[in-house]
Amino acid sequence: MSKTLVSPLKFVPLASSALRLWHRGEVMSLGNVPPDRTLLDLLREDLRLTASKEGCAAGDCGACTVVVAEAVDGHLHYHAVNSCIKPAHAIDGMALWTAADLAQPNGTLHPVQQAMVACHGSQCGFCTPGFVMSLFALYQRTVAHGQAVDSHSAHQALSGNLCRCTGYRPIVQAACSLRAEPGQAVDEKAIVAALQKLADTEKTGANYLRPSTLPALLQARSQHPTAQLIAGATDAGLWLTQGLRRLPQIIDLTRVAELRRVVHYPQHIAIGAAVNLQDAFEALAADRPVIMPFGERFAGWPVRQSGTLGGNVANGSPIGDSMPLLIALGAQVVLMAWRKGRAVHRHVPLDRFYTGYRQSLLAADEVLAWVVVPRPAQGEWLGAYKVSKRQEDDISAVCLAVQLHVQDAHVTAARIGAGGVAATPTRALQTEATLIGQPWSEVTLAAAQRAIAQEFSPLSDLRASADYRRQILGQLLRRAWLESTEHNTVRLEALA
Numbered sequence: 001m002s003k004t005l006v007s008p009l010k011f012v013p014l015a016s017s018a019l020r021l022w023h024r025g026e027v028m029s030l031g032n033v034p035p036d037r038t039l040l041d042l043l044r045e046d047l048r049l050t051a052s053k054e055g056c057a058a059g060d061c062g063a064c065t066v067v068v069a070e071a072v073d074g075h076l077h078y079h080a081v082n083s084c085i086k087p088a089h090a091i092d093g094m095a096l097w098t099a100a101d102l103a104q105p106n107g108t109l110h111p112v113q114q115a116m117v118a119c120h121g122s123q124c125g126f127c128t129p130g131f132v133m134s135l136f137a138l139y140q141r142t143v144a145h146g147q148a149v150d151s152h153s154a155h156q157a158l159s160g161n162l163c164r165c166t167g168y169r170p171i172v173q174a175a176c177s178l179r180a181e182p183g184q185a186v187d188e189k190a191i192v193a194a195l196q197k198l199a200d201t202e203k204t205g206a207n208y209l210r211p212s213t214l215p216a217l218l219q220a221r222s223q224h225p226t227a228q229l230i231a232g233a234t235d236a237g238l239w240l241t242q243g244l245r246r247l248p249q250i251i252d253l254t255r256v257a258e259l260r261r262v263v264h265y266p267q268h269i270a271i272g273a274a275v276n277l278q279d280a281f282e283a284l285a286a287d288r289p290v291i292m293p294f295g296e297r298f299a300g301w302p303v304r305q306s307g308t309l310g311g312n313v314a315n316g317s318p319i320g321d322s323m324p325l326l327i328a329l330g331a332q333v334v335l336m337a338w339r340k341g342r343a344v345h346r347h348v349p350l351d352r353f354y355t356g357y358r359q360s361l362l363a364a365d366e367v368l369a370w371v372v373v374p375r376p377a378q379g380e381w382l383g384a385y386k387v388s389k390r391q392e393d394d395i396s397a398v399c400l401a402v403q404l405h406v407q408d409a410h411v412t413a414a415r416i417g418a419g420g421v422a423a424t425p426t427r428a429l430q431t432e433a434t435l436i437g438q439p440w441s442e443v444t445l446a447a448a449q450r451a452i453a454q455e456f457s458p459l460s461d462l463r464a465s466a467d468y469r470r471q472i473l474g475q476l477l478r479r480a481w482l483e484s485t486e487h488n489t490v491r492l493e494a495l496a
């Protein structure tokens, strides 16, 4: 099927190449889709596929959730995606399902829809298509491969969906009751074959550039200095829907093969800029398990599946969650550019990367290619804490990460990363100095608490007052002391 779309008045068309998708058993090729058209607007306004709803248009509520699948090594990888903030071209070459695509032609509901009915998981129904799609992605990742859904994976899969009337218990119950039904399997072989054909056809066009190799990305960055570089677009997508900005030319780095990898070295791991947040946190947690519950507080599942660690670091929000952790771990970023006909790179320690509010050392022609994280040395203790109003799908008021080495009851090394307390993610150098060489005692803790309260001058805003932020910094240090000295063996996350 080939269509040329006429964009509604709201969006002045910007020339772009065809967008190819597998949908309902056939490949669609859509012409004239502007580079900054969101997937939700494409579905609802251009294609009149209205099953996906618009709630917040900010990636928060999940009403717009669709499922996309990418063919990787002959298998489909399924992702629940917030279509409201995803540029439509970002899913070029993938398979797409909306809530209208699950039931069979004779009306038989898909098991995820049937479970929602059986568990009374819907009232007004506005959020329901989004929940159903998150459940469908979960079903394809687990139940379709013979795995049962436990309560933790149900909560994770649904963490990006909000419901204002049903309450979550019946929906979680629906998730945990999922069983594979014969006759409902996705024909993965046929879809992979269709997607493979799309991958073999070169995508052309100048306004949505999607390089597949690192040299091609660096050359595109150097040749198109005004183009907007994006990764998962979980920040950049909001500039379209909330900032009403236009992005006439986009460079999307998510298909760059070299940057889709996590590489493990004896002394460090290198996380490519196209690795999504969920995979990045899992890679970091393999060495330091305490990182997983911290990572699971980052946004909700769909944002962690789309957004990247590189995007979080490059965006440089003072309330970004990964940077305090990475600063505490002594991470570096590798910045790359194409200069004088070749790729050049430099390493910058993350605690020296930021130069001001959302400003960094990244030059106009550079790309953040890798985040390099040292592996734990013998005797390392790590605590990472996020304080926000909601447990899931919320931005930090304060974030604190503490890395300590304690020998013979004395602190021999300390690195502390903090977020939400300054114009940039930052390192608490003065507080570290009160710890190093001191006995790891309540007296030293008190000195460190006084130091951290004075080291920063946080702002008061809708998330927290300056006083609260100062106090909570000290309290989080206390929590680190309790946990690291085993005065407190109860992890709050475990109480859930």
Ligand SMILES: Cc1cc2nc3c(=O)[nH]c(=O)nc-3n(C[C@H](O)[C@H](O)[C@H](O)COP(=O)(O)OP(=O)(O)OC[C@H]3O[C@@H](n4cnc5c(N)ncnc54)[C@H](O)[C@@H]3O)c2cc1C
Pocket: 058, 059, 060, 228, 229, 230, 231, 232, 233, 234, 235, 236, 237, 253, 273, 277, 297, 298, 299, 300, 303, 306, 307, 308, 309, 310, 311, 312, 313, 314, 315, 319, 320, 321, 322, 362, 366, 367, 368, 369, 393, 394, 395, 396
């Ligand atoms: C609902 C919701 C919840 C969120 N919750 C959290 C949260 O809990 N904690 C948190 O920290 N953030 C949160 N965010 C913000 C966002 O998800 C993260 O900042 C994410 O890591 C951004 O990554 P991305 O790949 O989507 O970046 P993009 O949106 O694609 O890009 C963001 C910026 O970084 C630049 N950029 C991206 N990659 C590179 C690169 N490799 N080199 C150079 N520049 C680059 C882009 O040019 C752009 O300026 C949330 C967002 C949403 C929508």
Ligand code: FES
Pocket: 053, 054, 055, 056, 057, 058, 059, 060, 061, 062, 063, 064, 065, 082, 083, 084, 085
């Ligand atoms: S409309 Fe709320 S997440 Fe997309």
Ligand code: FES
Pocket: 121, 122, 123, 124, 125, 126, 127, 128, 162, 163, 164, 165, 166
């Ligand atoms: S059923 Fe009404 S918002 Fe969820």
